[in-house]
Amino acid sequence: MAWLYGSAEAAALSEQAYNGMVRYVRDVLDHARDRRGRLPSQRKAGTLPRWPASAVLAPGATAAMADTLPCGNLPPAVVLDMDETAVLNLGYEYDDAQTARGFDQKRWERWEKAGATKVAAVPGAVAAFRALRAMGVTMVINTNRSAANADQTAQALKNAGLGDFRHGETLFLKGDVDGKSGKDGRRVAIAQKYCVLALAGDQLGDFADLFNPPGPAPAIGRRMLTAVGPIEARWGNGWFVLPNPVYGTGLGTGWDETFPADKRWTDAP
Template sequence: MKGRGILAVALALSLSACVTAPAQQASTVPAPAAKPAEPPATMQWLYGSGEAGALGIQAYHAMRDFVLVQALAKRSGQSVVLAEGSTLQAPQFRTCRPDEPLAVILDVDETALLNLGYEYDEAKGRAYDAGIWDRWEKTGAGAVAPVPGAVTALRAIRQAGVTVVFNSNRQAANAAATAAAIEGAGLGPAKHGETLFLKGDVAPGSEKDPRRALVANRYCVVAMAGDQLGDFSDLFNARDLAIPARRAAATGGTFARLWGNGWFLLPNPVYGPGVRGSFDDVFPADKRWSDPAGEK
């Protein structure tokens, strides 16, 4: 057998010497990208810095204290979930019934859980891939960590009799693995269909408003937490909403009063609709500066 292998190799070499492949038939498979010397600066900040950890604790302390006040007062006023028919210009909120139990709604990824395992894999130079993310949802439960401050805050909120509900765009098909990730990080319990709602549970798309409405019909929702504006209302994700207009809506009027008073935002400079914008989007024309020493 060994002699046959040598003859086969010799024959293959002789044939390849007689045939020259056209240049256009050369392999187009790209070489693997070299692993960067360091993670992207945004990941360094979110997953490694003390500043990001402190901000997480600050946000969860604020949310815990706000919710405990509502629970102590047995609040039954307005829900913090936008009512159907709301617009960014005219937000409306449903009035809670006096006998309704209280709840909070949280996003999962980068709000309650830090996806350290997945982001490590992506930080090595790979672009986002939906198939890889799906495999991460299924198998990555052991490579996550709780956002600093989340475990103790959610424990205190539950002890006050307030239900914690998770609303995530992870796939409903991966519900068991997502619940395991949440509970393994000390943030549970999370029961699919009761305290955990996922993409595909209520509507086929990635919109979260239908799931929020479902929860708001069962509870008086006194607080929400997320790392992107879409974790509070899908109105902020409208395709025709310009970046400056989105910022203006989030920081003005009714919404300006909600931050820290029912809505609690966690930092995420790594991904999502907040990480975009041209120079014109980000820097107003009347707020630009050039070093006078560089002018000729």
């Protein structure tokens, strides 16, 4: 917690991710403009140049066959997770650090309802949201916060300086679209409205549900998936990861997985 919420190194990594995303999206927009400066969403369907494929994987995609959805002439958007991607939950984590309790869903729901004034923007987020909106890009939040707390969630985002969001339009919550906690269904629904140029998150499930198959988290398998050719090429090229060593599926490795037997060294003075 001290590292993520208090260190300059964590802030720099977050700024780096957001700077990279803004630069990437700006390049995509520049390459998609015609000689009159119009984007595909401002021109007749089928004209050149076109959008690249969406950053959203197509239904049924795998790490080895990571096909993405077409964009057509849809308006551009960026889709981001909320917690520890767009906002830092300082109030909740303060309480967590003080009490050292395990995760409690009811406690988290109380936080969603009452913590809207106790959050801060992730370093780099406010400037990136402002810059991307100035380019005509819609910012969409896809979070597993509860739909029952949509108003409070929108208020937390606004309090963090990230602007206005509307449930079902630019704010998608757990259970929306298909009733699931996995985000693929929501991503596909968003991609039917927008050309999603980039995704951002702090957990691999913010990019594709294929990283989180049913059952116990296969830590080593997940790590290997990130380096499969079609997936490896997406990091920093449409997919942008924010640091979060505090909670989540990324903390699933044990001793043997973290330190392979053939790589261990013991000091023998």
